[in-house]
Amino acid sequence: MKGSSVRPSAGRSLKTAPKTRSKAAPASADIGLQARKSQATQxxxxxxxxxxxxxxxxxxxxMESIAKSARISRGAIMHHYASRADVIACTADYLATLRLDEFSKGVxxxxxxxxxVQAPTLHSFRRSAELVMQYYERPSFTALHELLVAARTDRSIAPLMKRIEKRINRQMLSLVVEYLPYWENLPATESVLVDLLHFLSRGVAMSQTNKLExxxxxxxxxxxxxxxxxxFQADSQNSRGRAAG
Known part of the structure; x- marks a missing residue:
């Protein structure tokens, strides 16, 4: 992401500190303040x-609509991002991280x-399905979906969104095993059930004009x-049978 490097403020070198301060403090304090402001702006x-x-x-x-929504000038945006394409690319990466964090904490x-974390029950599957459905009702999904749809015809972001989608899908499976270790022994079952829950929930979330009662x-x-x-029950029994045989 652009804008991570820190520039000295106009008219002052990092080496020209006021005499009323210690020699080391002004530079580090100014740099720290600028870094925080830069991160906040980004x-x-x-x-x-x-x-x-x-x-x-x-x-x-x-860029105009983004500046208006962020309540900053377009020039301030251009200080950190070279173009709209740069903003979109950084937003896509930010969304991927956000979606994975929401999946980790919210599901x-x-x-x-x-x-x-013991073997799942019908109740735990029902709760999981409910949480996944809620996960796709978040604004972060709507924003990400906009980019994924745009990538179908906008070749400039197609490779980016392909990489982003692969990253999310791969890390989702890792998170499921991390929190619910019983899936580690049934990777194929985990994968197909995650796909079932997620793709169906995505379809429901995308039906903006036909909300389910x-x-x-x-x-x-x-x-x-x-x-x-x-x-899960059937595949678990089959797995135990193969291990016993």
Missing amino acids: RAVLEATIRCLVEHGYTNTT CAKVAQEVG RERQHALLDLLATVAYER
Whole structure:
């Protein structure tokens, strides 16, 4: 991400410290302050870009709209980012990290805390399905989805989004095993059930004009939990049978 290097303020060299301060303190204090301001500005730009993607879509997410949402000047943005493409690329990486953090804390950690880390039950699968569905209702998914859809026709971001999607999918599986270690012995089952939960939840989340009523959503989650539980049970028995044989 651009803007991580620290520049001295205009008209003052880092070596020209006021005489009323110690020789070492001004440079380190100024650099620390500038670094914090730089990081705060960059974060404001990335958060504003996410809001613009959610509210206006990819095409209408311009430098002007980002500056307005972040409440900073376009010049301040250009100090840290070379172009709109640079902002989009950094936002995509930021979104990947954000989505993985939300999955870790909002899904995996909650399942482990609420239902334990022993072999899953029908209840734990039902809770997992509910949390995954909520995970795809977050603004971060809407913003990421805007970029993924745009990558279909915008070749400038297609390689970037392909890399981002692979990163998220790969690390999601690692997080599941990290928090719920019983999946380590059934990697194929874990993979197919994660795909089932995630792709179905993504489809529901993308249906902006056809929201499921609460009763239909609950019925869908019940079905998902039942299918996942039965698949886990069957594959676990088969795995134990192969180990015994």
